[in-house]
Amino acid sequence: MTVDGGERGSALLPVMLVMFLFAAIVFGAAAVVRVDAMVAGHFRQAAEARYAAEAGLEVVLAELNALTTWAPVVSGSRHSPLVDGSFGGRKTLPGGGTVSVCCGNGSVADRLSIDTRLSLLPARRGLEWKPYLWAPFDRLASGDHSTRLYIAVWVAGEEGVSAGGESDETEAVMVRSDAVDPGGRRRTIEALAHRRLGAAIRVQAWREVR
DSSP states (O other), rough: OOOOOOHHHHHHHHHHHHHHHHHHHHHHHHHHHHHHHHHHHHHHHHHHHHHHHHHHHHHHHHHHHHHSOOOOHHHOOOOOOOOOOEEEEEEETTTTTTEEEESTTSSEEEEEHHHHHTTTSSSHHHHHEEEEEEEHHHHHHHOOOOOOOOOEEEEEOOOTTTOOTOOEEEEEEEEEEEEEOTTTOOEEEEEEEEETTSSSEEEEEEEOOO
8 A cells, every 4th residue: 555745744744743842841841940950059059148147147246255345346446367358359269259348339348338328227327337357258167168158247336325335334236247259149147236244245136138
């Protein structure tokens, strides 16, 4: 029995349609996998940055707890022993890339200035942040691989409460920890810490800044 050209063409058409359908399914599945991998990667990076910001905050709170007075910290004359050189310019990260600390557009200091100036709370707009700790995250915590995160922690005297002075009964400071990467992504944690002189530090409030 012979099959003419018209019958062969009509039989080939469903086969081609099925092939195109399978190809569309394969390409669609590959696109979904790529999107899932991208979302998972961004989520992991955001989580790492948040944990790094929290770690920076914890390091500074521990150092503040060991000081007899916070006055030099609030004035900006005393810094953490972990600082990465002078506060300014671009800093190189062990994991690759650089981060601008101060003071041009897009630097860590510039973004803090914008956040403070645009705050909806008048008291926050009056805070005078002083850099206390700036260093690659690798300097604060040991790990098996180098990270691409830089930590900058700032301290400001809390409005309405004494922030230093040995004769003062209570000290209170705002502490802000920024974790940034070379791509400009950032996670920020802030805390309000206080203590009565001679007592241990207490964290009264803690929040992530969005």
